[in-house]
Structures are given as structure tokens and as C-alpha cells.
Amino acid sequence: MTVNASDQPTIGDIGEFGLIDRLTDHIGDNRHVLLGPGDDAAHVSTNDGSFVVSTDLLVEGRHFRRDWSTAHDVGRKAAASNLSDINAMGGVATALTVGFGAPADLPVAWALEMVQGFEAECALVGAHIVGGDVTASDSIVIAVTAMGDAPRPVRRSGALPGDVVAYAGDLGLAAAGFATLSRGFRSPKAAVEAHRVPHPPYAAGPQAARAGATSMTDVSDGLIADLAHIADASGVAIDLDSSAFAIPEAVSTVAEALGRQALDFVLNGGDSYALVATFSSETALPDGWSPIGTVADGTGVTVDGETYDGPAGHQHFR
């Protein structure tokens, strides 16, 4: 047993199997879950005989900070970042696995709240945790894999010259919130909250797939950086119209306070989990999707016809 100075039991106090029991207590299931946590593997059904799958690895201090976010928020964001990848394929997640590494002195309550936040976010699309692994590690690590159904997976490679570029969701808010917290401020609340808990437009991905979107991705590195992946994979050029964006008030407030361009947050801000897609110009855009640009022959992404040289998208290790 770990010596525990405070009243709060730590995960070292209850051990690996105690922690697993407590964590799996709160986990629900759905009609896709034929066998949930507790065996060597889970068993999950699919709608059409195939599934889409995506994985993310979140590390404390790099993807989240315990002094900025509650455990519940960290869990919601960990789930959201992966659910967003399934959304970006036009799919709906059904089952997720979670690997959780943490130091032995972590309060049990933190782990439970994180998993409750995770399940709360999953509930927005009807998905559940079906398996996991817990282990000791020096800092908190959360490894998430999401699996789901996508009747017509929308890749990054299908954009065609003449297509319309459109987005759904929030752009710039999360990045403005990150900039706010980095300077030691706690408001505007709309921006700070968007950084703590993103709100991916979960209905918009399947809608775009049904409407015939030719390509789609989610905005995780920044709109221009992520559209560059579509332009590369599709072999096309993309031009954005800077006047087409609705800039959230909180983004303008943060930009003014920090002496930055509001458009920078919108075009280069990461972690928003908005969706961006291309559609044939003859397609009526689904509700919630707004046009922001066009696809042409060529390469690369431009804004108003020119290379946009704001701060670049985020890369790890650099």
C-alpha cells in the first residue's frame, strides 16, 4: 500500500484491479456491444460488415493540464478528439477503448471523473467504452481508439476542381481560449470553455456523407494545415475567401487584447474539431454547413488568392 497523507484515496491505494473495478462500474453499453469490458477482448457488431477506426494518444502537459481543466473536461476532450475523427469520415462511433497510464499518487476520484467525462461525451453519439488497460506511468497518458460505422466513408482524396469548400462547427474559439489561458487569463469564457471542452458538430459528418461530400477532414492542426492535407491527397488547389468566415465575438475580443489578427485564430487555430469538406457546386449544402472557398486545378492552399503567412499549424517534436 502506498502511504497516503491526505484523506483522498489514490490509485496506488486501491491497486490495478481495484481501479479497473471502479472505472468499469460506470460504463454503459449499446446494441453494438455484444461483449463489453472484462474479458480478453470486447466483441462489437457492425451495421454493414465493416468499421472505421482511429486512435489518439494524449499526454499530460502537452494535450491537457490539470490546473487548466477538470478531470471531467479532460475525459470529454479525450473522447471528442477521437469521435471527431470518426465524424470526419462521415461515420458514427459505436465503441471505444481507453488505455490509461498514471502515477500511483493520482487520486482515484480524478480517474473516475475523467472516465465519467469520457462516457458523457461518448453518449452524445451513442458510443461506449468496450475495453481498456491501466498501468503505472510517470505522467498521465490517455490512449483512445474509436471504432464506428460509416456507410460511405469520406476520404481526403476526393476533392475535384470546381467543388465548393464548406465548414461546420466552431473555428478559432479553442485556439483563442488556449492563447487566453497561456497568458494567465480566464476569460472570455466562450473561448476558454471551447479549449477545455470542444463541441464537434457530430451531426454534420454523416449529413455531409449523405449529401455526397467529395472529401472531408476535421480541423485539428488548423484550417489551412488540414485543408493542405485535402489539397495534397486530392491533387488540387484550394482558395479560401477571408470575408466568408463568421468570426465569433470571443475570438475578436482575444485577438484585440493580445494584439493579434482574429483571422489568424480562425485560419491557423488547432483543436477546434470543426469539419471542413468539399461538395460539388451542384450540391445543396446541408444545414449547418457554410461555404468558405473553392477548389481549382493546381496545388496548395491560398486565402483571397495569396499565400497566407500567419503563424503555422502545430507540429509535435518541434
Add this chain to the structure above:
Amino acid sequence: MTVNASDQPTIGDIGEFGLIDRLTDHIGDNRHVLLGPGDDAAHVSTNDGSFVVSTDLLVEGRHFRRDWSTAHDVGRKAAASNLSDINAMGGVATALTVGFGAPADLPVAWALEMVQGFEAECALVGAHIVGGDVTASDSIVIAVTAMGDAPRPVRRSGALPGDVVAYAGDLGLAAAGFATLSRGFRSPKAAVEAHRVPHPPYAAGPQAARAGATSMTDVSDGLIADLAHIADASGVAIDLDSSAFAIPEAVSTVAEALGRQALDFVLNGGDSYALVATFSSETALPDGWSPIGTVADGTGVTVDGETYDGPAGHQHFR
């Protein structure tokens, strides 16, 4: 760019996207992989409309050491531990995702060799990496999720009084190898190699499922600890016959050198990835399976009718 004193490029030198390009270069695919790495999610087909899935989180210093194992061996073992979980359901893995966290000063060559070892182990069952994530972290973290087909998933909960307990694979060798390395020795080679690269009996899981195994699991915490999961889940008692085990010569050698009982390594040694299962007494055991005990009414696991009190199985955080 990270300053790089040696000739070896580090992952900090080539950055996140450079690393992803290098890592995904080596990845193959199979008929199940409808869409592999490089998009928001992969797309994988199933044989029967459902899939089994399991996840593991491996942390440097706890699950592997760079001074004990090559990068290739670490990759093989990371894959093996998850492929073994699918094997333990009677399934065959088809697709895996890998989350990789590492410090920026890690040589690119280490990451490439790890992934090559990972794919080499996956090739033993015909599976491939379909997606991943890389991020910076203080120590190396490898998060693996394996998905596959299991026509008749064998759970831990189906053992019945009167059933025969049997195992397939190696018991005790990996634990003897770990004990050897912990004392600073490098031989006997058979034990040390079994710790570095386990050899799960990949044919034995599907064979047992086809033969009608009533319950099955793999030996990761230790034979007694893992059989206790079967006894608990099935609501039965299990008694092992200590004279039934073929004790590998290298295990006897290590036990003698360290003044321990060879049977301890066999009954309590972890990470062997052998399989243990129960079969009706009327079932002819498949090739490679050896009887080691019986199932009865009651609870718990005994050896020769008595509680076995060797060193206990491994738990994290304790």
C-alpha cells in the same frame, strides 16, 4: 530543429509529419484493409459483421527497457501482447492501431525498427497497422489496439464442473528470463529470449474455439492469477496437477541458480502469452494442448488440492 550532437537523426530533427511518413512507408495491408493509414480513420472489413477488439498501453521502464531489448524486440512484444488477447478469444487479428509517444531526442532509427518489429510480429497472423498517432512525451509510450475476427468468441465465463483444464505455449520461460536479466545475467538464452520476444501459440486459440473450448484466456499476469479470472467469471473451482507440467530446462536452470522453485515460474510467471482453456472431458484436446487440471464446484484455484502460496502475480501501482 533540435540540435543533434551525433550523426543519428532524431525524431526532433524530422518532426511529426516526417516521422509519420517514415513509419508508414513500411506498413503493408491485407484484404481486410479497405483504407489504411493517412486519413482521419482507417476502414476495415470483417468476416461475419462483428469484430473483437483489445487494447494495451506499454510504458518504457515498466514494460520494456531499451538496455535489455532492441527496438525490433520491443515492437514485436508490443504487438504480441495484443495479438495474444485476440488469440485468447479464439480470434485472428486483422488490423491494429499504434499510438507512439517519445522524447524528441529519440533516434529515428529506433522508431523505425520498433515499427518493423511490430509489423513482423503482425505478419505471423496476417494483420497490419491501419492507423496511428505520434506525439512528444517524456518517456516512450506505445499504445496498441488490435481488432480481428472471431467466429465463436470464447469468454472467460463458460467453464463447467467436470471440464478439463489445458494449456498451449510456453509457461515460465519469460518470467525466468526476466529474473535472469534483473540479476544482471544474460543467459540461459532460451529464457532471456522468451522475455524479450514472447512466442504466443497463435494457431492454438482458433483451434481451441473450433474444438469447443468452454472458456479461455492468455497468461499475462501468471497462470494461477489468470485462471482465477476464469474461476471467478465462471463461478467454479479449478485444481491444477503439479506433476502435469513439462518444465522447460532453462526454467530449471534459472530456478537452481537463483535458489527458487522452478514450479513458481510456471505457476506465477507473467508475460508468457501461453493460452489456458477449459474443455468438456469428452472433447479430444487439439494438437499442442496439454491437460493440467480439472474444474469442480466451488471457488478459487488450488494446486494438488491446496492453496499455492508462491510469490503472487504482478499488479501495477503496487
